[in-house]
Amino acid sequence: MDLLPPEAEQEAALVEALMEGFCRYGYERVKPPLLEFEEGLLAGSGAAVSEQTFRLMDPVSQRMMGLRADTTPQVARIAATRLGLQARPLRLCYSGQVLRVRGSELAPARQLPQAGIELIGGAAPEADAEVALVAAEALARVGVTGITLDVTLPRMAHALLAAAGIGAALTDRLIHALDRKDAAAVTALAEGAGPIAALLPRLLAAAGPAAQAIEVLRAADLPEAARAIAENAASVIGAIAARAPDLRVTLDPVEFRGFQYHVGVAFTIFGPGRTGELARGGRYLSVNDEPATGMTLYPDAVLRAAPPAPSRPRCFLPLGTTAAAGAALRDEGFATVAALSAADQASALRCTYLWDGHRAVPIQKGTG
Numbered sequence: 001m002d003l004l005p006p007e008a009e010q011e012a013a014l015v016e017a018l019m020e021g022f023c024r025y026g027y028e029r030v031k032p033p034l035l036e037f038e039e040g041l042l043a044g045s046g047a048a049v050s051e052q053t054f055r056l057m058d059p060v061s062q063r064m065m066g067l068r069a070d071t072t073p074q075v076a077r078i079a080a081t082r083l084g085l086q087a088r089p090l091r092l093c094y095s096g097q098v099l100r101v102r103g104s105e106l107a108p109a110r111q112l113p114q115a116g117i118e119l120i121g122g123a124a125p126e127a128d129a130e131v132a133l134v135a136a137e138a139l140a141r142v143g144v145t146g147i148t149l150d151v152t153l154p155r156m157a158h159a160l161l162a163a164a165g166i167g168a169a170l171t172d173r174l175i176h177a178l179d180r181k182d183a184a185a186v187t188a189l190a191e192g193a194g195p196i197a198a199l200l201p202r203l204l205a206a207a208g209p210a211a212q213a214i215e216v217l218r219a220a221d222l223p224e225a226a227r228a229i230a231e232n233a234a235s236v237i238g239a240i241a242a243r244a245p246d247l248r249v250t251l252d253p254v255e256f257r258g259f260q261y262h263v264g265v266a267f268t269i270f271g272p273g274r275t276g277e278l279a280r281g282g283r284y285l286s287v288n289d290e291p292a293t294g295m296t297l298y299p300d301a302v303l304r305a306a307p308p309a310p311s312r313p314r315c316f317l318p319l320g321t322t323a324a325a326g327a328a329l330r331d332e333g334f335a336t337v338a339a340l341s342a343a344d345q346a347s348a349l350r351c352t353y354l355w356d357g358h359r360a361v362p363i364q365k366g367t368g
Contacts, residue, residue: 001109006311006312007303009312010303010309011113011299011300011303013309014142014299014302014303014306014309015095015113015115015299017138017141017142018095018115018138018139018141018142018297018299018302019093019095019115020141021134021137021138021141021142022093022115022117022134022138023093025091025130025134026091027091027092027093027117027134028091028092028093029092029093029094030075030078030092030093030094031094031096032068032071032074032075032077032078032094032096033074034067034068034096034097035065035066035067035068036065036066036068036074037058037063037064037065037066038055038063038064038065038066040077041053041065041066041068041073041074042066042073043073043077043287044073044076044077044285044286044287045072045073045076045261045284045285045286046070046073046074046076046077047261048073048261049069049070049073049100051101052069052070052100052101052102053066053067053068053069053100053101054066054067054069054099054100054101055067067099068098068099069098069099069100069101070098070114070296071094071096071098071114071116071296072116072118072261072284072294072296073261075092075094075118075120075294076118076120076284076286076287076292077287078092079092079118079120079121079286079287079290079292080286080287080288080290081287088120088121088122088290089119089120089121089122089127090118090119090120090121091117091118091119091120092117092118092120093115093116093117093118094114094115094116094118095113095114095115095116095299096113096114097111097112097113097114098111098112098114099111099112100112107277107298107301109300112298112300113298113299113300114296114297114298114299115296115297115299116279116281116294116295116296116297117131117134117135117294117295118131118292118293118294119131119292119293119294120286120290120291120292121290121291121292122291122292122293123291125232125235125236125238125239126239127291127293128236128239128264128265128267128282128283128293129236129239129240129243131267131281131293131294131295132149132240132267132269132281132295133240133243133244133247134295135267135269135279135281135295135297136149136244136247136269138297139269139278139279139297139302139305142302142306143306143307144271144272144278144302144305144306145272146248146271146272146273147247147248147269147270147271147272147278148248148249148250148269148270149240149247149248149249149250149267149268149269150249150250150251150252150267150268150269150270151210151233151236151237151249151250151251151252151265151266151267152251152252152253152255152256152257152265152266152267152268152282153229153230153233153251153252153253153254153255153256153265153266154255154256154262154263154266154282155229155256155262155263155264156203156226156229156230156253156254156256157175157178157200157254157256158175158256159223159225159226159229160196160197160199160200160203160222160223160226160254161174161175161197162225163196163223163225163226164193164194164196164197165194165196166193166194166197170189170193173185173189174186174189174190174197174200177189178200178204178254178256179256179257181204183201183204183205186200186201186204187201195221196223199220199221199222200254202216202220203216203217203220203253203254204253204254206251206253207250207251207252207253207254207255208250208251209249209250209251210237210241210249210250210251211237211241213250213251213252213253214230214233214234214237214251216253217230217233217234217253218230218234229264230253232264232265233251233253233265236264236265237249237251261284261285262282262283262284263283263284263285264282264283264284264293265282265283266280266281266282266283267279267280267281267282267295268280269295269297271301271302271304271305272305275301275304275305276301276304276305277298277301278297278298278301278302278305279295279296279297279298279302280295280296280298281293281294281295281296282294282295312333312334312335313333313334313335313352313353313360314334314335314336314337314349314350314351314352314353315329315334315335315336315337315351315352315353315354315355315360316337316339316344316346316349316351316353316354316355316363317329317336317337317338317339317355318339318354318355319339319341319342321338321339321355321357325355326338329355329360332360334353334360337349337351346363347363351363
């Protein structure tokens, strides 16, 4: 859809404020192309968004190209190729538009702005904590407070079901029930399927404040692979709590929705009230299985959650106003709108101030 004044300027200013928040922590900007050849765009973690990618034929080379549906795979490619010899961990940030074949129920738009960070080459839990906290601080810089960081473990349910040794049909039914958060169905299906499957109802019910959910995980008799996932989550959440004790953090141990390239903790940031999902990210494997983690913010959603930004004051310059007067007003923060003919009217041009020859005078409603 078209974005009109003043929303287009507000979104642009918001993106710049978010990017400045990233750069303050050493994240350096990259700018991937909107359109790439298919084999590069969908390599590695890009395969996870293949079904969401618009494709077209390049009339020159006769090769298939794709419009990016997510920026993270492109940044991973840049890190592995153009920046392959840079010291790790590599901190990169980006902003731009993505285009998807289908929207979701909560976000039906198919063209979306993104602004995000990627930390590539860092495997420690502190790396995951860093991207979550940098995103949270960037949101605070644009006035979004009272957020909730929702931590999920995309591989936990699959690790438990693999260790349970149950058949494919029952596994599929349990995955479906977990996806729907159908506690009654999960309990009924897990009954009689062994002690590992019996953990699923408890972990489903554990979703909530992170500290409580971690205690449930610690008390559970988890198989080795699931125990490693739980311990890593506890380390990440502990690192977040140490640096931001007032940040509200929740944990859902058996939630696995989202892009399928996440291999460790995954994050979703929700805004206060009903402002919805503001950001999403988590741990993944970059090109050549290099450890990486990141967070993508959605500026359109952030703009709805942020307090209204004051509009730039517009000052009408009548015919004959000197160039020096206009320049001085612009230095003071005004947008100047110069009359091009005697018929131009300040109010019609949505000006809020009028240059009277000496200073900018506020225009009263119904005048000008």
